[in-house]
Amino acid sequence: MKLNLKTKIYLSVLTVLAASLYIYIFTNYKMDNIFLFVFWTLLSIAVESLLIPMPNNAVGVSVGYAINVATVIIGGPLLAATTTSLGVLFRFPKIEGRGYVHLFNLPVYKTLFNVVQSVLVSGTMGLIYIAFNGKIGDFSLAPTILIMIVGVAFNTIVLSGYLALSTNTSFVNTWIGNIRGLFPNALAVGTIGIIIALAFLSYGYGAVILFFGPLMLARYSFKLYIEMRNLYISTIEALNKAVEAKDSYTSGHANRVEELAVNLAKEYHLSFDSIENIRTAAVLHDIGKIGIKDEILNKAGKLTQEEYEIIMKHPTIGAEIIGKVHFLNDVTKIVRHHHEKYDGSGYPDGLKGEEIPIEASILMIADSYDAMTTDRPYRKALTKEMAIEELKKYKGTQFDPRLVDAFINMINKMNTQV
Numbered sequence: 001m002k003l004n005l006k007t008k009i010y011l012s013v014l015t016v017l018a019a020s021l022y023i024y025i026f027t028n029y030k031m032d033n034i035f036l037f038v039f040w041t042l043l044s045i046a047v048e049s050l051l052i053p054m055p056n057n058a059v060g061v062s063v064g065y066a067i068n069v070a071t072v073i074i075g076g077p078l079l080a081a082t083t084t085s086l087g088v089l090f091r092f093p094k095i096e097g098r099g100y101v102h103l104f105n106l107p108v109y110k111t112l113f114n115v116v117q118s119v120l121v122s123g124t125m126g127l128i129y130i131a132f133n134g135k136i137g138d139f140s141l142a143p144t145i146l147i148m149i150v151g152v153a154f155n156t157i158v159l160s161g162y163l164a165l166s167t168n169t170s171f172v173n174t175w176i177g178n179i180r181g182l183f184p185n186a187l188a189v190g191t192i193g194i195i196i197a198l199a200f201l202s203y204g205y206g207a208v209i210l211f212f213g214p215l216m217l218a219r220y221s222f223k224l225y226i227e228m229r230n231l232y233i234s235t236i237e238a239l240n241k242a243v244e245a246k247d248s249y250t251s252g253h254a255n256r257v258e259e260l261a262v263n264l265a266k267e268y269h270l271s272f273d274s275i276e277n278i279r280t281a282a283v284l285h286d287i288g289k290i291g292i293k294d295e296i297l298n299k300a301g302k303l304t305q306e307e308y309e310i311i312m313k314h315p316t317i318g319a320e321i322i323g324k325v326h327f328l329n330d331v332t333k334i335v336r337h338h339h340e341k342y343d344g345s346g347y348p349d350g351l352k353g354e355e356i357p358i359e360a361s362i363l364m365i366a367d368s369y370d371a372m373t374t375d376r377p378y379r380k381a382l383t384k385e386m387a388i389e390e391l392k393k394y395k396g397t398q399f400d401p402r403l404v405d406a407f408i409n410m411i412n413k414m415n416t417q418v
Contacts, residue, residue, distance in 0.1 A: 003109055007165040011113055014158065018119040022081060025123050029078040039205060040071050040079060044087025047215070051093035052223050063219045064088070065151070065186050068122050069193030072147060074200055076136040077126025085118040117158050125151045139198055148190040152183050163272050173271025189218060232325045237283070239321065243290045253370060258282035260366035267410040268362070268403065273330075278359050281334035285363060288318030288335075312347045315339050330359075338363040343397045361400040365391065365407050368399070384411065 003011070031037055044067045051062050064087060071080040089111065092102040103111060125147040130136070134143030160175035192215045199207035261282045265275045289297060292314055296307050303311065319336035322328050337351060337360035344352030346364075372387040382390070388408055395404040 003166065004168075007162065010161060010165050011109060011116070014116045014120065015112065018116040018123075021123045022119050025077045025081055025126070029076055031075065031078045031082070033075075036075060037079065037083065040067070040075070040083040041086050043067060043208070043212075044071075044083045045090050048087040048091035049093050050216075050219055051091065051095075052219065052226055063189050063192075063215055063222075065155075065189045066193030066196060066215050068125060068151060069144070069148060069190045070197040070200070072122070072126045072129050073134070073139055073144060073194070073197040074137060076130065077123050080126045081119050081123035084122045085115045088114045088118045113162060117155070120158060121151055121155045124154055137201065139194070139201065144194060148187060151190070152186040153179065155186075156182055160272075167272060167275065168266040168269070169272050169275060170269045173274070177271050177273035185222070189215070192218060229327060232328075239287055239290060243287055253374065254283050254286065256370045256374075257285065257363070257366045260369060261363050263410055263414070264362050264366060264403065264407050265359070267406045268358075270358070270362075274359055277330045277334060278362060280328070281331045281338070281359065281363055282366065284318065284322060284331065285335050285338050285367065286314065286318070287321055288314035288316065290321075291317040312339070316348045333357050334359045334363055336360075338367060340364070341398045342400050346398075356400070358400075358403075361403055365399055365403055369407070369411075 044064065047064045047067055048062050064084065067087065068080060068084050071083050089103060092100050094100050128150055129140075129143045129147050132143040132146055134140040134147075156175055156178040160171055160178050163169070163178075164171040164174045195214065196208055196211050199211040258279055261278050262275055265278050270278075292310060296303070296310055299307070315336050315338060319332050322335060323332045334357060336348065337356055340346035340349065340351045340356045340360060341364075342353060342356070342361070344350050369387055369391065372382045372390060373384060375381045388411065391399060391404050391408065395401045
Protein backbone atom coordinates (compact mmCIF):
# COMPACT_ATOMS: atom_id res chain seq x y z
CA MET A 1 0.00 0.00 0.00
CA LYS A 2 1.32 3.41 -1.00
CA LEU A 3 0.51 6.45 1.09
CA ASN A 4 -1.19 9.35 -0.63
CA LEU A 5 0.16 12.89 -0.21
CA LYS A 6 -2.35 13.88 2.50
CA THR A 7 -1.47 10.83 4.59
CA LYS A 8 2.25 11.53 4.21
CA ILE A 9 1.74 15.12 5.39
CA TYR A 10 -0.40 13.91 8.30
CA LEU A 11 2.22 11.38 9.35
CA SER A 12 4.97 14.02 9.07
CA VAL A 13 3.03 16.43 11.27
CA LEU A 14 2.38 13.70 13.85
CA THR A 15 6.08 12.81 13.85
CA VAL A 16 7.11 16.41 14.51
CA LEU A 17 4.53 16.71 17.31
CA ALA A 18 5.60 13.42 18.89
CA ALA A 19 9.29 14.35 18.72
CA SER A 20 8.59 17.78 20.25
CA LEU A 21 6.47 16.25 23.00
CA TYR A 22 9.09 13.65 23.85
CA ILE A 23 11.88 16.24 23.96
CA TYR A 24 9.78 18.34 26.35
CA ILE A 25 9.05 15.33 28.57
CA PHE A 26 12.64 14.12 28.52
CA THR A 27 13.87 17.60 29.46
CA ASN A 28 11.43 18.16 32.32
CA TYR A 29 11.03 14.72 33.87
CA LYS A 30 13.49 12.12 35.13
CA MET A 31 13.66 8.35 35.07
CA ASP A 32 16.43 7.39 37.51
CA ASN A 33 15.42 3.79 38.20
CA ILE A 34 16.88 1.76 35.31
CA PHE A 35 15.45 -1.52 36.60
CA LEU A 36 11.96 0.06 36.66
CA PHE A 37 12.44 1.16 33.06
CA VAL A 38 13.70 -2.25 31.88
CA PHE A 39 10.95 -4.14 33.72
CA TRP A 40 8.07 -2.13 32.24
CA THR A 41 9.65 -2.04 28.79
CA LEU A 42 9.91 -5.83 28.70
CA LEU A 43 6.37 -6.12 30.00
CA SER A 44 5.16 -3.72 27.31
CA ILE A 45 6.95 -5.68 24.57
CA ALA A 46 5.44 -8.93 25.88
CA VAL A 47 1.90 -7.52 25.95
CA GLU A 48 2.19 -5.90 22.52
CA SER A 49 3.57 -9.13 21.08
CA LEU A 50 0.34 -10.84 22.10
CA LEU A 51 -1.44 -8.91 19.36
CA ILE A 52 -4.85 -10.28 18.38
CA PRO A 53 -5.26 -10.26 14.57
CA MET A 54 -8.53 -8.93 13.23
CA PRO A 55 -10.39 -10.94 10.55
CA ASN A 56 -8.51 -9.37 7.61
CA ASN A 57 -5.10 -9.83 9.29
CA ALA A 58 -4.25 -6.28 8.22
CA VAL A 59 -4.51 -4.82 11.69
CA GLY A 60 -4.59 -6.11 15.21
CA VAL A 61 -5.54 -5.08 18.71
CA SER A 62 -3.69 -5.53 21.97
CA VAL A 63 -4.34 -5.05 25.66
CA GLY A 64 -1.36 -2.71 25.88
CA TYR A 65 -3.59 0.15 27.06
CA ALA A 66 -3.38 -1.37 30.54
CA ILE A 67 0.39 -0.76 30.48
CA ASN A 68 -0.22 2.83 29.33
CA VAL A 69 -2.40 3.53 32.35
CA ALA A 70 -0.18 1.66 34.81
CA THR A 71 3.08 3.35 33.75
CA VAL A 72 1.50 6.81 33.89
CA ILE A 73 0.54 6.23 37.52
CA ILE A 74 3.84 4.59 38.47
CA GLY A 75 6.41 6.65 36.61
CA GLY A 76 4.71 9.61 34.92
CA PRO A 77 4.88 10.78 31.30
CA LEU A 78 8.52 9.85 30.61
CA LEU A 79 8.19 6.21 31.73
CA ALA A 80 4.82 5.87 29.97
CA ALA A 81 5.88 7.40 26.65
CA THR A 82 9.20 5.52 26.54
CA THR A 83 8.09 2.04 27.58
CA THR A 84 4.89 1.93 25.54
CA SER A 85 6.56 3.22 22.37
CA LEU A 86 9.41 0.71 22.77
CA GLY A 87 6.83 -2.01 23.32
CA VAL A 88 5.19 -1.16 20.00
CA LEU A 89 8.56 -0.77 18.24
CA PHE A 90 10.03 -4.13 19.29
CA ARG A 91 6.92 -6.29 19.45
CA PHE A 92 6.91 -9.49 17.40
CA PRO A 93 3.37 -10.91 17.17
CA LYS A 94 2.70 -14.09 15.23
CA ILE A 95 0.11 -13.56 12.51
CA GLU A 96 -1.48 -16.55 10.82
CA GLY A 97 -0.27 -16.84 7.25
CA ARG A 98 2.50 -14.30 7.76
CA GLY A 99 4.57 -15.72 10.61
CA TYR A 100 6.22 -13.35 13.08
CA VAL A 101 5.77 -9.67 12.20
CA HIS A 102 8.44 -7.32 13.53
CA LEU A 103 10.38 -4.13 12.99
CA PHE A 104 12.45 -5.55 10.14
CA ASN A 105 9.61 -6.90 7.96
CA LEU A 106 7.04 -4.13 8.40
CA PRO A 107 6.78 -1.07 6.15
CA VAL A 108 8.61 1.87 7.71
CA TYR A 109 5.53 4.10 7.65
CA LYS A 110 3.51 1.58 9.71
CA THR A 111 6.22 1.29 12.34
CA LEU A 112 6.62 5.07 12.43
CA PHE A 113 2.89 5.64 12.85
CA ASN A 114 2.61 3.08 15.67
CA VAL A 115 5.53 4.58 17.60
CA VAL A 116 4.42 8.17 17.04
CA GLN A 117 0.89 7.32 18.15
CA SER A 118 2.20 5.67 21.33
CA VAL A 119 4.38 8.66 22.23
CA LEU A 120 1.59 11.17 21.63
CA VAL A 121 -1.09 9.24 23.53
CA SER A 122 1.03 8.03 26.49
CA GLY A 123 2.94 11.31 26.85
CA THR A 124 -0.27 13.35 26.78
CA MET A 125 -1.90 11.06 29.33
CA GLY A 126 1.10 11.51 31.65
CA LEU A 127 1.08 15.30 31.38
CA ILE A 128 -2.67 15.48 32.01
CA TYR A 129 -2.31 13.20 35.03
CA ILE A 130 0.19 15.62 36.58
CA ALA A 131 -1.73 18.74 35.50
CA PHE A 132 -4.81 17.54 37.41
CA ASN A 133 -2.87 16.91 40.64
CA GLY A 134 -2.06 13.27 40.06
CA LYS A 135 1.06 12.25 41.98
CA ILE A 136 3.68 10.13 40.22
CA GLY A 137 4.15 6.90 42.16
CA ASP A 138 0.83 7.31 43.97
CA PHE A 139 -2.71 6.49 42.86
CA SER A 140 -5.12 9.40 42.39
CA LEU A 141 -8.65 8.43 41.40
CA ALA A 142 -9.99 11.50 39.57
CA PRO A 143 -6.89 12.14 37.41
CA THR A 144 -6.72 8.41 36.57
CA ILE A 145 -10.32 8.31 35.37
CA LEU A 146 -9.67 11.46 33.34
CA ILE A 147 -6.58 10.09 31.57
CA MET A 148 -8.36 6.83 30.76
CA ILE A 149 -11.11 8.75 28.96
CA VAL A 150 -8.74 11.22 27.30
CA GLY A 151 -6.39 8.44 26.27
CA VAL A 152 -9.11 6.51 24.43
CA ALA A 153 -10.46 9.66 22.78
CA PHE A 154 -7.03 10.92 21.69
CA ASN A 155 -5.95 7.48 20.49
CA THR A 156 -9.04 7.10 18.29
CA ILE A 157 -8.67 10.65 16.95
CA VAL A 158 -5.08 10.00 15.82
CA LEU A 159 -6.01 6.60 14.34
CA SER A 160 -9.17 7.88 12.65
CA GLY A 161 -7.26 10.73 11.04
CA TYR A 162 -4.84 8.23 9.53
CA LEU A 163 -7.61 5.87 8.35
CA ALA A 164 -9.76 8.68 6.94
CA LEU A 165 -6.90 10.15 4.90
CA SER A 166 -5.45 6.83 3.71
CA THR A 167 -8.86 5.46 2.65
CA ASN A 168 -10.40 8.78 1.54
CA THR A 169 -13.31 8.54 4.00
CA SER A 170 -15.04 10.91 6.40
CA PHE A 171 -13.00 11.61 9.54
CA VAL A 172 -16.06 12.25 11.73
CA ASN A 173 -17.82 9.04 10.69
CA THR A 174 -14.62 7.03 11.04
CA TRP A 175 -13.95 8.44 14.50
CA ILE A 176 -17.51 7.78 15.68
CA GLY A 177 -17.22 4.19 14.49
CA ASN A 178 -13.89 3.70 16.25
CA ILE A 179 -14.88 5.37 19.52
CA ARG A 180 -18.10 3.34 19.64
CA GLY A 181 -16.22 0.10 19.17
CA LEU A 182 -13.10 0.77 21.26
CA PHE A 183 -14.31 2.90 24.16
CA PRO A 184 -15.98 0.19 26.34
CA ASN A 185 -13.16 -2.32 25.76
CA ALA A 186 -10.41 0.24 26.39
CA LEU A 187 -12.00 1.35 29.66
CA ALA A 188 -12.22 -2.27 30.81
CA VAL A 189 -8.56 -2.90 29.92
CA GLY A 190 -7.57 0.43 31.50
CA THR A 191 -9.24 -0.64 34.74
CA ILE A 192 -7.02 -3.73 34.79
CA GLY A 193 -4.09 -1.33 34.32
CA ILE A 194 -5.15 0.46 37.52
CA ILE A 195 -5.19 -2.88 39.36
CA ILE A 196 -1.69 -3.68 38.08
CA ALA A 197 -0.42 -0.23 39.16
CA LEU A 198 -1.92 -0.61 42.64
CA ALA A 199 -0.41 -4.08 42.97
CA PHE A 200 3.02 -2.71 42.04
CA LEU A 201 2.81 0.29 44.38
CA SER A 202 1.67 -1.87 47.29
CA TYR A 203 3.61 -5.10 46.85
CA GLY A 204 6.34 -4.57 44.25
CA TYR A 205 7.42 -6.32 41.08
CA GLY A 206 6.27 -9.79 42.00
CA ALA A 207 2.69 -8.64 42.50
CA VAL A 208 2.58 -7.30 38.95
CA ILE A 209 3.19 -10.78 37.61
CA LEU A 210 0.49 -12.14 39.90
CA PHE A 211 -2.08 -9.53 38.87
CA PHE A 212 -1.06 -9.89 35.23
CA GLY A 213 -3.50 -12.82 35.06
CA PRO A 214 -6.69 -10.72 34.71
CA LEU A 215 -5.10 -8.88 31.78
CA MET A 216 -4.32 -12.16 30.03
CA LEU A 217 -7.86 -13.36 30.79
CA ALA A 218 -9.25 -10.24 29.12
CA ARG A 219 -7.02 -10.88 26.11
CA TYR A 220 -8.08 -14.54 25.96
CA SER A 221 -11.79 -13.63 26.06
CA PHE A 222 -11.38 -11.10 23.26
CA LYS A 223 -9.32 -13.60 21.24
CA LEU A 224 -12.11 -16.17 21.53
CA TYR A 225 -14.59 -13.57 20.33
CA ILE A 226 -12.44 -12.73 17.29
CA GLU A 227 -11.95 -16.43 16.50
CA MET A 228 -15.71 -16.95 16.70
CA ARG A 229 -16.20 -14.11 14.21
CA ASN A 230 -13.60 -15.64 11.90
CA LEU A 231 -15.32 -19.01 12.11
CA TYR A 232 -18.70 -17.52 11.19
CA ILE A 233 -17.21 -15.59 8.29
CA SER A 234 -15.27 -18.62 7.05
CA THR A 235 -18.46 -20.69 7.09
CA ILE A 236 -20.38 -18.07 5.13
CA GLU A 237 -17.53 -17.70 2.63
CA ALA A 238 -17.62 -21.47 2.13
CA LEU A 239 -21.30 -21.18 1.28
CA ASN A 240 -20.42 -18.40 -1.15
CA LYS A 241 -17.96 -20.74 -2.88
CA ALA A 242 -20.82 -23.17 -3.26
CA VAL A 243 -22.81 -20.44 -5.05
CA GLU A 244 -19.90 -19.83 -7.41
CA ALA A 245 -19.85 -23.53 -8.23
CA LYS A 246 -23.58 -23.38 -9.10
CA ASP A 247 -23.45 -20.16 -11.15
CA SER A 248 -20.44 -19.66 -13.41
CA TYR A 249 -21.34 -15.97 -13.80
CA THR A 250 -21.04 -15.37 -10.06
CA SER A 251 -17.39 -16.47 -10.11
CA GLY A 252 -15.32 -13.30 -10.19
CA HIS A 253 -18.44 -11.10 -10.13
CA ALA A 254 -18.35 -10.64 -6.35
CA ASN A 255 -14.72 -9.51 -6.37
CA ARG A 256 -15.34 -7.00 -9.15
CA VAL A 257 -18.43 -5.65 -7.42
CA GLU A 258 -16.47 -5.38 -4.17
CA GLU A 259 -13.83 -3.20 -5.83
CA LEU A 260 -16.40 -0.96 -7.53
CA ALA A 261 -18.60 -0.62 -4.45
CA VAL A 262 -15.70 0.13 -2.10
CA ASN A 263 -14.28 2.74 -4.48
CA LEU A 264 -17.72 4.36 -4.81
CA ALA A 265 -18.13 4.42 -1.02
CA LYS A 266 -14.76 6.16 -0.75
CA GLU A 267 -15.69 8.58 -3.52
CA TYR A 268 -18.87 9.39 -1.55
CA HIS A 269 -16.83 9.76 1.67
CA LEU A 270 -18.62 7.17 3.74
CA SER A 271 -17.24 6.12 7.11
CA PHE A 272 -14.60 3.43 7.53
CA ASP A 273 -17.18 1.11 9.15
CA SER A 274 -19.64 1.61 6.28
CA ILE A 275 -16.94 0.85 3.72
CA GLU A 276 -16.02 -2.37 5.54
CA ASN A 277 -19.71 -3.36 5.69
CA ILE A 278 -20.00 -2.73 1.93
CA ARG A 279 -16.85 -4.76 1.33
CA THR A 280 -18.35 -7.75 3.18
CA ALA A 281 -21.80 -7.32 1.63
CA ALA A 282 -20.34 -7.20 -1.88
CA VAL A 283 -18.67 -10.57 -1.35
CA LEU A 284 -21.87 -12.08 0.10
CA HIS A 285 -24.60 -10.29 -1.86
CA ASP A 286 -25.43 -13.25 -4.11
CA ILE A 287 -25.19 -15.93 -1.44
CA GLY A 288 -28.97 -16.36 -1.56
CA LYS A 289 -28.61 -17.91 -5.03
CA ILE A 290 -27.62 -21.11 -3.26
CA GLY A 291 -31.37 -21.63 -2.81
CA ILE A 292 -32.15 -21.14 -6.53
CA LYS A 293 -32.30 -24.07 -8.97
CA ASP A 294 -29.34 -24.46 -11.33
CA GLU A 295 -31.50 -24.55 -14.45
CA ILE A 296 -32.84 -21.09 -13.62
CA LEU A 297 -29.47 -19.61 -12.70
CA ASN A 298 -27.77 -20.89 -15.85
CA LYS A 299 -30.65 -20.48 -18.30
CA ALA A 300 -29.33 -19.17 -21.63
CA GLY A 301 -32.59 -17.56 -22.74
CA LYS A 302 -34.84 -14.94 -21.19
CA LEU A 303 -36.44 -15.90 -17.88
CA THR A 304 -40.18 -16.43 -17.62
CA GLN A 305 -42.15 -14.33 -15.15
CA GLU A 306 -42.35 -17.28 -12.77
CA GLU A 307 -38.60 -17.89 -13.02
CA TYR A 308 -37.86 -14.21 -12.49
CA GLU A 309 -40.01 -14.21 -9.34
CA ILE A 310 -37.92 -17.12 -8.04
CA ILE A 311 -34.69 -15.21 -8.78
CA MET A 312 -36.13 -12.22 -6.92
CA LYS A 313 -36.10 -14.30 -3.74
CA HIS A 314 -32.27 -14.47 -3.56
CA PRO A 315 -31.77 -11.23 -1.55
CA THR A 316 -34.23 -12.47 1.08
CA ILE A 317 -32.65 -15.91 1.19
CA GLY A 318 -29.18 -14.36 1.48
CA ALA A 319 -30.30 -12.08 4.32
CA GLU A 320 -31.78 -15.06 6.16
CA ILE A 321 -28.52 -17.02 5.79
CA ILE A 322 -26.28 -14.32 7.24
CA GLY A 323 -28.91 -12.79 9.52
CA LYS A 324 -28.23 -15.38 12.21
CA VAL A 325 -24.78 -13.86 12.78
CA HIS A 326 -25.34 -10.89 15.09
CA PHE A 327 -22.22 -8.92 14.14
CA LEU A 328 -23.31 -8.99 10.47
CA ASN A 329 -26.59 -7.18 11.17
CA ASP A 330 -25.60 -4.13 9.14
CA VAL A 331 -24.34 -6.35 6.32
CA THR A 332 -27.63 -8.28 6.36
CA LYS A 333 -29.58 -5.10 5.59
CA ILE A 334 -27.31 -4.29 2.65
CA VAL A 335 -27.67 -7.79 1.19
CA ARG A 336 -31.46 -7.74 1.61
CA HIS A 337 -31.92 -4.36 -0.06
CA HIS A 338 -29.33 -4.36 -2.84
CA HIS A 339 -32.09 -4.77 -5.48
CA GLU A 340 -34.30 -1.95 -4.17
CA LYS A 341 -34.83 0.85 -6.71
CA TYR A 342 -34.83 4.56 -6.04
CA ASP A 343 -38.42 4.97 -7.30
CA GLY A 344 -39.72 2.12 -5.10
CA SER A 345 -40.20 -0.45 -7.88
CA GLY A 346 -37.45 -2.77 -6.63
CA TYR A 347 -37.57 -5.81 -4.40
CA PRO A 348 -38.02 -7.40 -1.87
CA ASP A 349 -39.62 -4.58 0.17
CA GLY A 350 -40.30 -1.83 -2.37
CA LEU A 351 -38.26 0.75 -0.48
CA LYS A 352 -37.66 4.06 -2.23
CA GLY A 353 -35.42 7.12 -1.99
CA GLU A 354 -33.69 7.56 1.31
CA GLU A 355 -35.58 4.61 2.80
CA ILE A 356 -32.96 2.46 1.08
CA PRO A 357 -29.71 2.16 3.07
CA ILE A 358 -27.04 4.18 1.25
CA GLU A 359 -24.75 1.14 1.34
CA ALA A 360 -27.39 -0.95 -0.47
CA SER A 361 -27.80 1.75 -3.13
CA ILE A 362 -24.04 1.77 -3.66
CA LEU A 363 -24.01 -2.00 -4.01
CA MET A 364 -26.93 -1.80 -6.47
CA ILE A 365 -24.98 0.52 -8.80
CA ALA A 366 -21.76 -1.52 -8.59
CA ASP A 367 -23.68 -4.77 -9.14
CA SER A 368 -25.61 -3.35 -12.11
CA TYR A 369 -22.54 -1.83 -13.76
CA ASP A 370 -20.59 -5.09 -13.54
CA ALA A 371 -23.59 -7.04 -14.84
CA MET A 372 -23.87 -4.69 -17.84
CA THR A 373 -20.16 -4.83 -18.67
CA THR A 374 -19.92 -8.64 -18.39
CA ASP A 375 -20.96 -11.28 -20.92
CA ARG A 376 -24.14 -13.08 -19.88
CA PRO A 377 -25.64 -16.31 -21.27
CA TYR A 378 -28.34 -14.28 -23.09
CA ARG A 379 -26.34 -11.21 -24.27
CA LYS A 380 -22.90 -9.76 -24.88
CA ALA A 381 -21.29 -7.26 -22.51
CA LEU A 382 -21.91 -3.54 -22.97
CA THR A 383 -18.98 -1.17 -23.34
CA LYS A 384 -18.13 1.08 -20.41
CA GLU A 385 -19.53 4.06 -22.30
CA MET A 386 -22.81 2.26 -23.00
CA ALA A 387 -23.10 1.16 -19.37
CA ILE A 388 -22.58 4.73 -18.17
CA GLU A 389 -25.34 5.91 -20.52
CA GLU A 390 -27.65 3.29 -19.00
CA LEU A 391 -26.84 4.59 -15.51
CA LYS A 392 -27.66 8.12 -16.66
CA LYS A 393 -30.88 6.92 -18.32
CA TYR A 394 -32.17 5.33 -15.12
CA LYS A 395 -30.80 7.98 -12.77
CA GLY A 396 -33.56 8.90 -10.31
CA THR A 397 -35.68 5.86 -11.15
CA GLN A 398 -33.59 2.73 -10.62
CA PHE A 399 -30.47 4.42 -9.21
CA ASP A 400 -29.88 7.05 -6.54
CA PRO A 401 -29.04 10.20 -8.58
CA ARG A 402 -26.42 11.38 -6.08
CA LEU A 403 -24.56 8.10 -6.36
CA VAL A 404 -24.75 7.93 -10.15
CA ASP A 405 -22.84 11.20 -10.46
CA ALA A 406 -20.23 10.02 -7.93
CA PHE A 407 -19.91 6.65 -9.68
CA ILE A 408 -19.39 8.16 -13.12
CA ASN A 409 -16.80 10.53 -11.68
CA MET A 410 -15.05 7.53 -10.09
CA ILE A 411 -15.09 5.51 -13.34
CA ASN A 412 -13.67 8.47 -15.25
CA LYS A 413 -10.86 8.75 -12.71
CA MET A 414 -10.12 5.03 -13.02
CA ASN A 415 -10.02 5.29 -16.83
CA THR A 416 -7.68 8.30 -16.60
CA GLN A 417 -5.32 6.41 -14.29
CA VAL A 418 -5.27 3.45 -16.68
